[in-house]
Amino acid sequence: MPLAPSELSPPQVDEAGLAEQDYLWTLNFGPQHPATHTTLRIVLKLDGERVVDAVPDIGYLHSGFEKIGEHLDYNQYVTVTDRMNYISPMANNVAWHHAVEALLGIEITPRCKYIRTIIAELARISDHLLCNGAVGLDVGAFTFFLYGFYQREVIYDIFEALCGARFTNSYTRTGGLMYDMTPLVIEKTRTFLRAFPKTLDDMERLLGRNRIFIDRTKGVGVLSKQEAISRGCTGPIARASGVTRDLRKDSPYLAYADLEFNVPCATEGDCYSRYLVRMAEIRESLKIVEQALENLPSGPVNVGVDERVALPDKKQVYQTIEGTITHFELVMLSRGFTVPNDEMYAAIEAPNGELGFYLAGDGSDRAYRARCRPPSFIHFATFPHLIRGHTLSDIVAVLGSLNIIAAELDR
Amino acid sequence: MAIEVPENVLVSRLDQLANWCRKNSLWPMPFATACCGIELMATGASRHDLARFGAEVMRFSPRQCDLMIVAGRVVMKMLPVLQRIWEQMHEPKWCISMGACASTGGVFDTYCVVQGIDRFIPVDMYVPGCPPRPEQLIQAIIDLQDVIQRGGTIRGAEFETRQRQQPKRALVELPVLNQPLHRLTTGGGQRI
């Protein structure tokens, strides 16, 4: 069943080159490997320690997410989107319901926009902490990883107070959210915002000017601006190569148009600049969360009963006729909300890049086609290009800096 | 005539000693595929520290481990890899199936996800949850330590007689009403 390495080479192999390639050594990297990037496999052709070619082999976590999307309705599918980029599940929830609400053409309430911004940015901090932690761990720095993990536990505490689950929250619903943000959650977030910058400074002192870290990541895995655009890279990887694009600024969604923040970019495009871009993005996210908490509007979190998509609260259900009708329509089987017979694509700036959903609605409450455009998939396709010519020990550094999440890669 | 045993001598069976050694130094082989893998890493990280229970290092080489924790969904492309790693581990070895996806397929009843690794691998402990909290995984490891202490032998004789896990047992209806209430709400590993 598993593939032999020779089956993975592309079919056109020149005969003259084969004789030279006799001394090349084939190494199978994965799918079970010590680097903290779950199930992916790379078949490497090595000349001593230098990588001549790398053929990725993926699909070891392909679970049929897109097929499930045709059988679960829009509110049930958000639980499945959690399991895509499982390092920052809130961002996936926000992306999915952003797409669903765009398809339905409804506008969410201001409070909901601000809360979704806050949780998306907390998810971004969580993702970047783990990504940089994994880069550190794979090149040998364990302490940075543990610091990052502890701070992620604090973020998990915030999410747990918010909706009950540490991660894989499934917090958003069509037209609103599962629960509103209580004062306890706001207090916890403020405490986190007060305490975190000092820890972030400590963490940066651990790795940022560490001679070994810089030697292992500077100049490694360079992606030029032209290559980044041609290969469809988005997010911190593209920004570290000089592509100055960020969906939060270019086509603002949620509350980003009202908030002030910068978008860090770099020009070298190597692993070190991706690390720096991510650390700078963490600081910008802290600014965004602080501003959003200051200006959090009051009001309802779910859209009103006229839209007929969100469950109304119980007072409305028992006291108004529209509330009763909406509750009935949403809860009874074979009813639900109607979706236009059309297709569209909507994307947000997830921590990994542009996470978009192409949705085709067919009138019923299940999507006809729920396609996820996964940033990890597109970025892993650049891996052979980045690693050619580098040594075996650079593989983990490059793989870590690309932030490949296998569940998003394979869906 | 009773034999006088001085106070600083402990008499026990060799089996118990072997069990005590084995259960307190279970080195896990983290077969982390998906989201449960992150909770596995969180269990090994500083807040819920798995090293307190003897799992000092998470070795990635199957030759050096005795406990395989399958965390996350296993798809049909990955299953031969899982089987090969299980075969490479030396006895005595145990397997914990962490999470709903490894135990029964979880949310993913699709064409590519194996509906429970116990169809193809002998499993000793199941940890429910999606993902299970780190405390649940620690409880499962403690329960597994109890199992090892109670039933282990130094020669590994318990592995020769254990039957294959019946795959359909999870579908058998258990008499829910006759069980005492505290057994229904146990959150740790359940041995079926």
Added chain:
Amino acid sequence: MILPSYLLALKQDFLSATTSEYIGQLRLRIPADELQSLLTALKQRYEFDMLIDITCVDYLNYRGATDRFGLVYVLLGTESNERLIVRTYLNEPDLTVPSAVPLWESANWLEREVFDMFGIRFAGHPDLRRILLPPEFASFPLRKDYPLQGRGERHNFPVLTRESA
């Protein structure tokens, strides 16, 4: 619906292209034989330099559908911040389109995935083989006539017991 100037110019070159719009997103529909020239024009003349996604929709169970497969290209121009969705429709048995790999490198894996899931071939692709499923998998799972639970492929493996391993 006011079309931007590049779409008006494009419609004069490609007479069989039709445009439509849904909540601010512009879609262009083109027959399959003109797809290659349209994509080349979009890349070279109108500077859509990033290919965001290639996907496919199987319209087998769709009410009012006229063709079986709809192939969708989502394009982005990084300088102009313009997005465009290009759609073409295919029917069996002729499920081959020219590959977009010479234009955008990101099309490489995206086309492999469309082939893997739907069975649409891309002529001129450097390495068209299955990417997410094992190579011996015989069906195209995202087609509507393939069941969600599969046809038994997921349980077709040897069983290891305590005695044997």
